[in-house]
Amino acid sequence: MDRIAEHPILGNSPEGKMVTFTFDGKELSGYEGEPIAVALRVNGVMVHRYTAKRHEPRGVFCAIGRCTDCVMIVDGVPNVRTCITPLKAGMKVETQYGVTGKEGAL
Amino acid sequence: MKIEHKELIVVGAGPAGLSAAIEAAKSGVKAIVFDENSKPGGQLFKQIHKFFGSKEHKAKIRGFKIGQDLLQEAEKLGVEVVLNATVVGLYPEKEIIVKIGGEVIHYKADAVLIATGASENMVNFRGWTLPGVIGAGAAQTMMNLHHIKPGNRVFMLGTGNVGLVVSSQLLQAGCEVVALADAAPKIGGYGVHASKVARTGVPFYLSHTIKEVEGEDHVTGVTIAQVDEHFQFIPGTEKHFAVDTICVAVGLSPMAQLLKMDGIVMDDTKGRTVPKCDRTGATSIPGIYAAGDVAGIEEASSAMIEGRMSGSAIAAYLGYLSSDSSEHRVDTLENSLSSLRQGMFAPENRGKKIETTEEGIAISQNLLKAGFVTDDEITRFPGFRKEMKVHPVLECTQNIPCNPCQSACAKGCISIGEHMTSLPISVDGSTCVNCGMCVASCSGQAIFLVAEETRAGFGEVTIPYEFLPLPAEGDGGFALGRDGKKLCETTITRVRTSKAYDGTALVTMEVPTEYIDKARFYKKIG
Amino acid sequence: MLDIQKKLKEIGPFVPEEDDDLLVCRCEEVTKGEIRKALHQGITTVEELRRFLRCGMGLCQGQTCGMITRRIVAKELKIPMGAIEPATARVPMRPIEMEIAGNEKK
Numbered sequence: 001m002d003r004i005a006e007h008p009i010l011g012n013s014p015e016g017k018m019v020t021f022t023f024d025g026k027e028l029s030g031y032e033g034e035p036i037a038v039a040l041r042v043n044g045v046m047v048h049r050y051t052a053k054r055h056e057p058r059g060v061f062c063a064i065g066r067c068t069d070c071v072m073i074v075d076g077v078p079n080v081r082t083c084i085t086p087l088k089a090g091m092k093v094e095t096q097y098g099v100t101g102k103e104g105a106l
Numbered sequence: 107m108k109i110e111h112k113e114l115i116v117v118g119a120g121p122a123g124l125s126a127a128i129e130a131a132k133s134g135v136k137a138i139v140f141d142e143n144s145k146p147g148g149q150l151f152k153q154i155h156k157f158f159g160s161k162e163h164k165a166k167i168r169g170f171k172i173g174q175d176l177l178q179e180a181e182k183l184g185v186e187v188v189l190n191a192t193v194v195g196l197y198p199e200k201e202i203i204v205k206i207g208g209e210v211i212h213y214k215a216d217a218v219l220i221a222t223g224a225s226e227n228m229v230n231f232r233g234w235t236l237p238g239v240i241g242a243g244a245a246q247t248m249m250n251l252h253h254i255k256p257g258n259r260v261f262m263l264g265t266g267n268v269g270l271v272v273s274s275q276l277l278q279a280g281c282e283v284v285a286l287a288d289a290a291p292k293i294g295g296y297g298v299h300a301s302k303v304a305r306t307g308v309p310f311y312l313s314h315t316i317k318e319v320e321g322e323d324h325v326t327g328v329t330i331a332q333v334d335e336h337f338q339f340i341p342g343t344e345k346h347f348a349v350d351t352i353c354v355a356v357g358l359s360p361m362a363q364l365l366k367m368d369g370i371v372m373d374d375t376k377g378r379t380v381p382k383c384d385r386t387g388a389t390s391i392p393g394i395y396a397a398g399d400v401a402g403i404e405e406a407s408s409a410m411i412e413g414r415m416s417g418s419a420i421a422a423y424l425g426y427l428s429s430d431s432s433e434h435r436v437d438t439l440e441n442s443l444s445s446l447r448q449g450m451f452a453p454e455n456r457g458k459k460i461e462t463t464e465e466g467i468a469i470s471q472n473l474l475k476a477g478f479v480t481d482d483e484i485t486r487f488p489g490f491r492k493e494m495k496v497h498p499v500l501e502c503t504q505n506i507p508c509n510p511c512q513s514a515c516a517k518g519c520i521s522i523g524e525h526m527t528s529l530p531i532s533v534d535g536s537t538c539v540n541c542g543m544c545v546a547s548c549s550g551q552a553i554f555l556v557a558e559e560t561r562a563g564f565g566e567v568t569i570p571y572e573f574l575p576l577p578a579e580g581d582g583g584f585a586l587g588r589d590g591k592k593l594c595e596t597t598i599t600r601v602r603t604s605k606a607y608d609g610t611a612l613v614t615m616e617v618p619t620e621y622i623d624k625a626r627f628y629k630k631i632g
Numbered sequence: 633m634l635d636i637q638k639k640l641k642e643i644g645p646f647v648p649e650e651d652d653d654l655l656v657c658r659c660e661e662v663t664k665g666e667i668r669k670a671l672h673q674g675i676t677t678v679e680e681l682r683r684f685l686r687c688g689m690g691l692c693q694g695q696t697c698g699m700i701t702r703r704i705v706a707k708e709l710k711i712p713m714g715a716i717e718p719a720t721a722r723v724p725m726r727p728i729e730m731e732i733a734g735n736e737k738k
Contacts, residue, residue, distance in 0.1 A: 001255045004279050008574045009154045009168070009609045013253035038252045046237040046324040053661040057323040059237025061658075061696075063244030065142070066225060068691035068727065069235075069658060079691060079727075083244075084144070107736050142726065194733075195723035205728055211737045228696050230654050230664070359699055367721035374714045 001041050019089035036082035036093060037063070037070050048072050048082060049096035072096045107212060112138050114420055115202055115215040117193045117364065120148020121406045122398025122413035123221030124176045124185075129417025131183035133426040135217075139180075140191040140204055145251070147173035148223055150406060152246040154278070155271055156549035156608070158296075158508040160526055162442055163407045166510040166547045168608065170250075172406070196220070196368045198391055217393045217420045220365055220381075221413060224358035224399035229263070233319030233328075234354075242272040242355035249279040257351025261328050262286040263316055264355030265477075267295035272355060273303045278572060284347045287311040287330050289337055292474035296451065297504045298550025304477030305627040307590030312475050316352070317344060325350055360400045370394065378403075386419035386436055387412060395420060404453070411443040449505040449527035464505045465529055478588035479503055481624050489553075491532040492623075496540045496557040496566070500530040501588075501626075502550060514547035545570050546607035555614075558622055565622040566599060571613040577601060577630060585617045585625035593621050596628065634676050634709075643709060646672035656704065657697045659690020664704060671708045678702060678719050691727055694719055 006012055016031030023045060030039025037048070037060050047057040048070045061069040065084035073094040074080040082093070114130055116123045119141035127137040145151065153169020164172050180187060188206065195203040202213045226241045233239065238257065242264065245256040260281050262273050265288040273283050286303065291313045293300050304310065313332055317339060320327040332343035360380050366372055371382045371390035380402050387395040397416040398409035415436050422432035447453055450460050462468055467486055470479040479501060484490050489500025498519055500511065505527040512522040512530065519536040522528050538555070545553045545568060555568035567585070577583070577598045585596040600614035617625045652665025662685045670684055678701055681687055687701060688694030694701070698718060706713045724733060 001257060002280075004249065004253045004255060006574055007253070008278050008572050008576075008611075010250065010253070034252055038248065038254055041248070042254055048237070051661055054655075056235060056661075057237055058235060058658075059324070060240060060244060060248075062226065062241050063247040066692060066695045067241075067658065071691065081727075083247075086144070108738060192726050192728070194725050194728055203723060205724075205726070205732060208732055209735045209737050210728075210733060225695060227699055230656060230697075230700055232651070232654060235655055235658055363721035363725055366718075367723070367725070379718055 001044075003042055019087065021087060021089070021091040021093060023093045024095055030087050032089060033086045036072070036074065036085050036087050036091070039087050040082065040093070047095065050098070052098035073100075109201070109212045109214050112136070112213055112215045113424060114138070114217045114219065115140065115200075115213060116219045116221060117196075117202070118148065118221035118223055118398070118400075119143075119146035119187050119189070120221060120223050120398060120409065121150055121172070121176065122223075122400075122409040122416075123148070123219065124180050124187075125410045125413030126219050126221065126395075126397055126417035126420065127185040128176065128179050128183055129414040130421045130424075130426075131180070131185050133418075133421035135421050135424055135426050136184070138186045138188060140188050140193055142190070142192040144190055146177055146187050146189060149243075149246075150176070152243075152250045153271075153406065154250055154275060156610075157407055158405075158506060158549045159407050159446055160507075160509050161513070163446060164410075165508060166549055166608070169406060172410075176410075193364065196364045198369050200393060216424055217395070219387070219395045219397060219416055219420065220362075220400055221396070221398045221409075222361040222364060222400045224403055225361050226354070227357040227359055228354060229315075229356050231316040231319065233321070233325070236319055236321050236325050237323065238321065238325030238350055239319055239352045239354065242268050242353045245272055245351075245353050246275060249275055255279055255281050256353070257281060257349070259284055259347075259349040260351040260353055261347055261349045262353045262355060264288060264357070265290070265293040265295060265300065265310065265312070266355060266357060267299060268358070269353075269355035270295040270299035270303060272353060273308065274299065276353075277303070277306055277308075280574070281351075283308045284349055285309050285311055285330075286477075287314040287316070289313065289315040289333055293477060296506055296550065297470070297473040297477075297479070298502060298506075298552045300473065300477035301479070301501070301588065302551050305586060305588050305590050307586065310475070310477045311345070314343075314345075319352055325352055328352055358399065358403050360403060362396075362400050365389065365394075365396060365400070368394065385415065385440060387416040388419060393423060402453075405446070408443060408446050411439050411446070415439045415443070445526055446507050448507050451504075451506060463503070463529060464525075464527060467503075467529075470503055473503065476589070481588070484588075484623070488529050488531040491534065492558065494558045495538070496555055497536075497538045498532050498544050499554045499556045499623075500532055500544075501552040501554065502530050502548075505529065508549060510547040510549070511544045511553060514543040516541075516543075520544055542568065542602055542612045543606065545612050546604075546610040551610070554626060555612075556622055559619050560616070563619055564616050565619045566614050566616050567622060567625050568600075568612050568614040569626060569628060571611045571628070572609065576603070576611055577613055577628060581630060583628055583630040585615055585621060586627040586629055587624045588626050590627065592629070593625055594618060596625070598628070636674050636676060639676065639709060640672070640674060643672065656700050657687035657690065657694070659692050660686040660688075662687035667701065667704050668708055671705060676705075676709060677717060678705060679717070681705070682719055688719055693727070
């Protein structure tokens with residue numbers, strides 16, 4: 001999804017510092033400090049994880065840290081709520097399969 | 107384990123929590139506010155529209171500006187606001203456990219105010235877990251805090267004020283809103299909010315809900331269908347939309363779990379659990395208060411007054427204010443609160459079928475079903491008036507507590523009178539000077555300046571416009587009706603922006619006189 | 633206290649519905665059908681449902697599905713929504729790592 005360059009009420013969007021991070025090994029970029037989920041969405045990433053039982057895709061749902069649907073593995077830590085976790089340079093973000101592991105775990 | 111002592115702990119730095127802390131601090135109470143988010147203000151910073159009410163309720167000021175003002179006031183009074191501080195527990199002895207960073211801290215307070223707000227309700231339909239299905243709040247967060255489009259083509263489920271306001275905001279962010287639907291037979295939110303959306307050409311489907319959302323690993327489409335009075339799908343009524351995003355706005359529920367775990371007496375009506383409180387938010391445990399949406403879902407404007415009432419009562423409870431002074435202050439605030447709780451959308455009117463306005467005028471049925479007042483219906487309302495020269499036409503047809511338009515006009519062209527829910531009257535014989543202040547002051551964007559004839563066969567309509575790109579003088583395009591359908595070709599004759607208009611541009615378009623009472627929106631060619 | 637035998641007789645046997653496979657609890661992936669079936673097996677409260685099926689026991693702690701679950705219980709057991717106790721509220725009110733929960737400030 002696109003960033004809103006200019007908004008009729010909010011004006012020009014603040015420009016942050018562009019940093020790079022990896023998503024499943026692929027290098028992507030986003031503004032430092034914005035939620036990881038926002039940077040991912042701008043890069044077209046909609047699926048954050050696959051569920052344990054039904055192996056269904058999930059992504060951002062509430063965007064305020066309540067629903068926990070957007071959790072991913074961030075720097076090796078699973079169940080990180082990406083919608084409220086600020087992006088840092090060099091972060092390693094991975095799709096979460098089930099409650100922890102890798103794709104093969106399901 | 108160490109327990110830190112505080113005078114007043116407020117949980118939640120939204121409109122209610124901040125207002126309470128400010129009010130208490132004014133009397134000398136030392137207040138600390140915890141909020142789990144990284145930014146204060148609760149939902150205020152996502153509210154980019156102008157608020158309703160009267161001057162004392164901060165009417166015609168945009169929500170995020172109110173948020174900035176509250177924060178400034180809190181800071182000036184020495185209120186400590188701690189962010190990224192998650193309250194994970196509350197005990198009857200007013201002990202509070204807060205997670206800050208990598209540790210948990212125990213606090214004990216003399217008084218506690220819970221202002222945790224509300225969470226969004228959800229409905230489950232086929233495909234509701236697919237990425238691309240989001241809460242309306244999520245859309246607001248993405249657009250207004252993080253400056254990204256939630257989607258390109260969006261379908262909105264729910265026509266309460268949240269659904270209507272977020273739809274407007276999506277349009278402002280440059281997204282396409284393909285339709286709104288609601289299982290209820292009529293639009294739940296303010297008619298003026300619906301009309302803002304309808305005049306851009308977005309259709310409403312009442313008595314319709316989502317049957318199925320399609321997509322492999324993200325949303326690619328949605329099928330809705332009509333429901334009967336028992337909310338069962340009627341076969342053969344399916345409609346399909348190709349969309350990438352579904353927004354769900356089906357109401358809010360108070361987040362009262364902290365109060366519940368504390369053992370406070372709760373009231374459970376219609377499945378909404380709220381604490382039993384007196385008018386100041388005092389709960390069944392002395393010294394523990396609740397204010398804002400957690401004590402019952404209302405508007406941010408009400409939450410701010412409720413917060414002030416609690417803050418004053420807390421100051422008295424802690425001995426910083428005499429009970430007489432506090433009572434007096436609470437009385438004044440309560441009057442202000444009652445004035446917001448009037449009109450067709452007042453809490454006591456929820457679920458009631460209202461057929462006529464306070465003035466005895468039949469409500470526009472089309473407004474409730476399609477989001478706009480028809481050309482025939484509009485003429486029966488007191489805001490409609492015909493005159494050759496420029497004059498305001500006030501398309502405000504429901505009794506809502508709001509009156510900034512009256513004071514916006516220095517020439518007496520607009521009259522609401524004493525009762526703030528009365529429909530505004532476009533005053534006969536008054537002289538409009540075309541200053542445009544009424545257009546910009548109307549939070550519902552329901553005021554238009556109309557001149558029947560400015561040259562032979564043509565007149566001008568001035569509309570409020572909060573979209574980009576802004577048209578320029580001389581631009582051609584189409585004039586759209588209240589239903590968002592093309593009426594005729596038009597030329598833009600004037601575009602006004604001003605600090606006094608606070609972000610609302612005034613766009614004047616020239617249309618043949620026969621369309622003067624119909625043209626209410628502008629669309630550029632192409 | 634609800635007379636379970638009497639209630640079970642009143643509501644009759646479990647009759648499958650077309651949308652029984654719809655998820656209610658997104659976190660623990662519990663369906664409407666599983667919840668309805670449990671109610672016909674003698675479960676009468678949200679609290680029991682949580683223990684029996686784990687619905688509302690996942691990462692988000694029932695933030696999203698709480699109301700939907702109550703609505704299903706009300707409809708199935710033919711009791712008003714207001715008469716159905718929501719799940720017990722207890723510490724921690726938000727997801728918190730055990731490591732942090734145990735790390736009290738000295």
